[in-house]
Amino acid sequence: MNHYKTFLIPVLIAFFLFLSPPTWSQDGNWKILFNGTDLSGWKALNGKHIWEVKDGMIVGRTVPGQPNGFLCTVQEFGDFVLELEVSVDTLMNNSGIQFRSLSYQDFKNGRVHGYQMEVDPKPQQWSGAIYEEGTDRGWIYPPEKMSKAAKDAFKRDDPNGYQWNRYRIEAVGPMMRTWINGVPVAHLIDDRFPKGFIGLQLHANNENDPQGSFSIRFRNIRIQTGDLKISPLDDTFVVNLLSDNHQTIRSKKAIPLRIKQDADSQSIKVFHDQSNDPILTQVNRKDERPYIHPLIAPDGNGVMTEYRPSHHPHQTGIYWGLKKVNGRDYFINWKDDYWRGVSSKVFEDKWDYVKWQTVYEMLDEEGKTVMVETQEWAMRHFEGQYILDLVWTGDAKSDVLMEKFYVGGLFVRMPWVKETVGEIVSASGLKNLEIEGQRSIWTDIGIKLEGRDDFAHIALFDHPENKAFPTPWRVDNEMGIGPSRQILGNWKIAKGEKEVIRYRLVVYTGELVNRELTDIWQEFIKH
Missing domain, CATH: 2.70.98 (Beta-galactosidase; Chain A, domain 5)
Structure with a gap:
């Protein structure tokens, strides 16, 4: 992701419903996307970085000089609930979880593009916001719309070892919502990408970043596509990119x-x-x-x-x-x-x-x-x-x-x-x-x-x-x-x-x- 891009939202709609946030473990029809032993069902796209399986984790390591790289599911998903855990080195530029994403030769020579939930180890606290990777819109749920609780949800350091953060994405039709460690972060309404693959990003190093090979780790990756367990609506700020100042029911004559x-x-x-x-x-x-x-x-x-x-x-x-x-x-x-x-x-x-x-x-x-x-x-x-x-x-x-x-x-x-x-x-x-x-x-x-x-x-x-x-x-x-x-x-x-x-x-x-x-x-x- 290139962070200099910003997208200004012309119309914003807020829900005023205050219900409990989701818990991490929920009953449901879950499918395991990573088996813990090899990369069956996944393929690497774009930059030639290093992807391997180690101790039940998917480990990605950046290679200097390579563009953004992605490890992507072979299968595509439309409506789903995705959960996984992420651990990222604090020196890494940033990373992200792609969803409803695409790659084909007719678009920028196979450039991965689609929605991305941000993984940001930097003090700016952008984790959980939604960016449109590889296309023209950039931030579509920008970090400035996040609450303080959402910004504080991502944990950066653990003195006892890898710092793990629990990520959750719910995508149902045009409604997309994100959580980190059980805290709601983003609520986006948009319909540009109705279906696509899940992807794990390795970001290219910028010239001013510390040079070397930095790692990101993923584990416990699972998805619901059958009997979805959707979280109750809450008071997370809603960015609605479908609105166009048309008449709603309430504004029409009865x-x-x-x-x-x-x-x-x-x-x-x-x-x-x-x-x-x-x-x-x-x-x-x-x-x-x-x-x-x-x-x-x-x-x-x-x-x-x-x-x-x-x-x-x-x-x-x-x-x-x-x-x-x-x-x-x-x-x-x-x-x-x-x-x-x-x-x-x-x-x-x-x-x-x-x-x-x-x-x-x-x-x-x-x-x-x-x-x-x-x-x-x-x-x-x-x-x-x-x-x-x-x-x-x-x-x-x-x-x-x-x-x-x-x-x-x-x-x-x-x-x-x-x-x-x-x-x-x-x-x-x-x-x-x-x-x-x-x-x-x-x-x-x-x-x-x-x-x-x-x-x-x-x-x-x-x-x-x-x-x-x-x-x-x-x-x-x-x-x-x-x-x-x-x-x-x-x-x-x-x-x-x-x-x-x-x-x-x-x-x-x-x-x-x-x-x-x-x-x-x-x-x-x-x-």
């Missing part, structure tokens, strides 16, 4: 709504204040699981949902259906031998905010209740978009097992035929079928409906309180999407216990703007 329960059609309908035509209908028949359809585009041009298409006749607009629940399939089966309606009611009607609830029993083969499912929906309408919040509660009346499967949970079916033009995009930068089985904090589906020149979108947002966060996504060949915890494996709700899962849906038309969706997600998770 549109009056009213809600009505229709006993004849067994449905709940939401209207614009002065309209007799519903913009959203949730059907709540006693012998069929609830679903939202039709959902009218916010500008009134087109129906956003589809009911029982020929390619997937069980898919009913926007709905919740779990697979393989104690061996029963509540995703494909929607009728009365699987579902029994208990109640549906309107909770709130507050001019610009409406809320309603449905309660259904999920039945076993003998007609006994396995689980009671409650859906609480809230809706607001702002200029150009609807905001729909869902709180799903599963109340187990017996031990309930949801077996591993590629789909199960909230699902969205928009209109689709073979000629449909559309695109699905995730916060992690993946598109369409690339998203299948991958984790993301949000995913957006946009389709050009008949009669429209632009796209109609439904974006779905995950919440950190959900146990599978960030949840993997199901994407089918006809552009149906939904978050599915069951992709990760079996999950259970014990008899007498409840599980609560929260999602947000944003319905809008026009252009997808990544930075706006990420800001909407940030607003969602604050509440």
